[in-house]
Amino acid sequence: MSQIKSLLKDYDLRHTECREEILDIFMSKSHALAHGDVETQLPARFDRVTVYRTLKTFVEKGLIHKVLDDEGGTKYALCKDNCHGHDHQHHHDHVHFKCNDCGLTTCLENVSIPALTLPQGYKRLETNLLVQGICDKCGVS
Amino acid sequence: MSQIKSLLKDYDLRHTECREEILDIFMSKSHALAHGDVETQLPARFDRVTVYRTLKTFVEKGLIHKVLDDEGGTKYALCKDNCHGHDHQHHHDHVHFKCNDCGLTTCLENVSIPALTLPQGYKRLETNLLVQGICDKCGVS
DNA sequence: CTGTGTGCAAACACTTTGCAGGTGT
């Protein structure tokens, strides 16, 4: 897939094996991944540090975004097309859902965060909404 | 304040100096505190470990609740009266606000989380909503 | 060739666990 190559290029990132494979993992999974998940699923084992730095770089460049987790750990998910405009500015006003059964966190791209009325004087800049429960796959029990 | 003593008693917790002081800190601050914050503000220095265990116990007993943080760290805030019923069951359906200026995270007890329509098959059990922006005090610039 | 990415080692921060002794009730 030269799709990955052009994606990296779009975001001013050099094409390296490590980045290609990490990006490939994110594109093949529909749920958020923690650093550990990425490391485990990497076919060739790259250095732990490299993975950390790659994720950091991806976030800075806007390829992926952080996803809140109730445990306190950090997870990441791919930014979809509607995540950014031409200026690469992001608006992540979608809901994240964590299934308490399978443990996976997914972006509910179609569920947007409803408007909120904050108290006088509060200015809202960013919003993170994490819903926990049972996902559609696990709920079939 | 024997208020603290009775509060500890209410939650089946022994009255100790450490717990009293930690609880006192939470009651005197209106914002969420990380473990480090608590440790720093403790007048007498108790062991790091004791603070960890105390916080853990408080959460288990329902005195305080975890507050999501965008950084991944864990913060805690006092549960208000409306947090639990007679059976000590919690419902934290209020919004948390983190000010990007002063860095403080506060519970907006009066702003409740709006209803959400999840996709077919998803069951919602718990919801965490973190809003980031500028709080009323910092916005006066 | 030049700037950036990678690997290795080490440091650092955060949190948990085991055990011995002290304390609340």
Added chain:
DNA sequence: ACACCTGCAAAGTGTTTGCACACAG
């Protein structure tokens, strides 16, 4: 008296930093 809390030491986990070398453009 007994159960529970605390402190100390140590280990476990997650993340960052410095430096030398390798590699992409």
